[in-house]
Amino acid sequence: MGKLHKRRKGYSDEELEEEEVEEGAKEEEETEADMEDEDGEDEDEIDDEGEDGEEDDSEDEDDEEDDSEDEDEIEDEEEDEDEIEDDEEEEDEEDEEEERRAYRRRRRIRNQIISYLVIALLAVGIAAGAVSVGRRAASLVSQKKQEAELAKELEEAAKQEENEEDLVIDTPESVEPEPEEDFLGELAVSYYSEMPIEDKVAGLFMVTPEALTGVATATQAGNGTQEALSQYAVGGLIYFSQNIKDKEQITEMLANTASMSNYPIFLAVDEEGGDVARVAGSGIEVTEVEDMASIGAGGDTSRALAAGETIGSYLNEIGFNLDFAPVADVTQEGVESALGNRSFGSDPQAVGEMVSNVVNGIEGTGVSACLKHFPGLGSASEDTHEGRVEIGKTVEELRSSDFVPFSVGIEAGADFVMVSHATVPALDGDNVPSSLSGKVITDTLRGELGFEGVVITDALDMTAITEYYTSEEAAVMALEAGADMLLMPEDFEAAYNAVLAAVQDGTISEERINESLNRIYRVKCAGKLDN
Numbered sequence: 001m002g003k004l005h006k007r008r009k010g011y012s013d014e015e016l017e018e019e020e021v022e023e024g025a026k027e028e029e030e031t032e033a034d035m036e037d038e039d040g041e042d043e044d045e046i047d048d049e050g051e052d053g054e055e056d057d058s059e060d061e062d063d064e065e066d067d068s069e070d071e072d073e074i075e076d077e078e079e080d081e082d083e084i085e086d087d088e089e090e091e092d093e094e095d096e097e098e099e100r101r102a103y104r105r106r107r108r109i110r111n112q113i114i115s116y117l118v119i120a121l122l123a124v125g126i127a128a129g130a131v132s133v134g135r136r137a138a139s140l141v142s143q144k145k146q147e148a149e150l151a152k153e154l155e156e157a158a159k160q161e162e163n164e165e166d167l168v169i170d171t172p173e174s175v176e177p178e179p180e181e182d183f184l185g186e187l188a189v190s191y192y193s194e195m196p197i198e199d200k201v202a203g204l205f206m207v208t209p210e211a212l213t214g215v216a217t218a219t220q221a222g223n224g225t226q227e228a229l230s231q232y233a234v235g236g237l238i239y240f241s242q243n244i245k246d247k248e249q250i251t252e253m254l255a256n257t258a259s260m261s262n263y264p265i266f267l268a269v270d271e272e273g274g275d276v277a278r279v280a281g282s283g284i285e286v287t288e289v290e291d292m293a294s295i296g297a298g299g300d301t302s303r304a305l306a307a308g309e310t311i312g313s314y315l316n317e318i319g320f321n322l323d324f325a326p327v328a329d330v331t332q333e334g335v336e337s338a339l340g341n342r343s344f345g346s347d348p349q350a351v352g353e354m355v356s357n358v359v360n361g362i363e364g365t366g367v368s369a370c371l372k373h374f375p376g377l378g379s380a381s382e383d384t385h386e387g388r389v390e391i392g393k394t395v396e397e398l399r400s401s402d403f404v405p406f407s408v409g410i411e412a413g414a415d416f417v418m419v420s421h422a423t424v425p426a427l428d429g430d431n432v433p434s435s436l437s438g439k440v441i442t443d444t445l446r447g448e449l450g451f452e453g454v455v456i457t458d459a460l461d462m463t464a465i466t467e468y469y470t471s472e473e474a475a476v477m478a479l480e481a482g483a484d485m486l487l488m489p490e491d492f493e494a495a496y497n498a499v500l501a502a503v504q505d506g507t508i509s510e511e512r513i514n515e516s517l518n519r520i521y522r523v524k525c526a527g528k529l530d531n
Helices: 013-053 059-170 183-192 197-202 209-213 223-231 247-260 292-298 301-318 348-363 395-412 438-448 471-481 492-504 510-530
Strands: 205-207 236-239 266-269 271-273 368-374 416-419 454-457
Touching: 183 510, 197 492, 197 510, 205 209, 205 492, 209 223, 209 236, 223 247, 236 247, 247 266, 247 301, 271 292, 271 301, 292 301, 292 348, 301 348, 348 368, 348 395, 368 395, 416 438, 438 454, 438 471, 454 510, 471 492, 471 510
Parallel strands: 205 236, 236 266, 368 416, 416 454
Antiparallel strands: none
């Protein structure tokens, strides 16, 4: 029987398992061998008993018995050795068993550790899933809450709309909301809202100081001016060369007039440059500006801008706040225009660029600019100062030519547009002068060109008007047509009384008067608002 060897330290668990298998096999072989030895011993004992029964037969059998005893002793010694070997094997087995128990204990610990790690990983995964689910649940709750709030807001809005609809139905007159933060409009209303009707009507007129005071030539503003302004609170005064003697005189006259007026007042002049320059032509030392035809022929728009800035600057310094310039009329090739060198030329686009720059120059100095003479006098060879003038262009021709500079000037920010007395059958088939025509002023100038500023008539003392209409008729017709201000009626007092009577008898509503005053005072108050 072979001897089992103890496991060496440092063996791996796999090597130990293989060794255990080998040792098990060896143990089985040794067990079979022991069983064979035991069978041999039993046979020997049987032989001994046979030999003892035959002792008396011969001496040889005695000798054999002695030999048998010697063999028994040897076998006993061998059995003792086997017992020793068995003890050693048992010790080895106990050691091996101890090692197996230690191995199984390590394996259990390892399996426990692995189990704990797996459980920990599962716990982390479950926790992460729970957090994700929690977040999604919170998101869903928040979304549901938002949807509920939105539904509530929509329901409240619907209820509010129903209430508003009920309010509109119950209210006999609808109230339009006023523009938000319209400070200029609020300031304008504050001036005319409390005016007596007499002052409102007077505020639509612009006359000469002579027409106001009754003097032959006005060169100063004294008590007569004070009394006249108290009786007729006119919206503006226009000055000509006879009113200007020198710079100091006209500056003082304008300042006194402004201080005597109960309301802001326009102090106007025709200062186009070239031949039409009331201030520069009076001898006052100012920078003179050449005529617009020369500037237009040069094609340099910067000269037009400089002209506007120059004129506006010296007018503002003296005390004027309104300049009846620039001329926006387009001349026609082959026609000797009654305007002469006052127009920039015959190219609508080029004229428009020049007009735009002059407007920017004048308005930039704090003086209001006025485009003239809508819908266009450039193609007329006759003069409305002397009689009736008719423009025979079609609407398409007017739109492609005469309207162009006015549109550009309006876009540039001109405060005023002056309407001429020419009749334009293409716009008004009744041959009514443009200054008295609603089709020209309201439908075309305001409706088509979109002008929202102050519309003023050309001087109503021109023959083109006085030959066909009385001062009373012309004044009322112009306001009904949509004009805001009436310039220089032939008989101021008669025209004023006619308009006042028309308002009092309802021919012209006070609301219509207020519309014009609102446009007028928005311009007058613009400078005050800036300040």
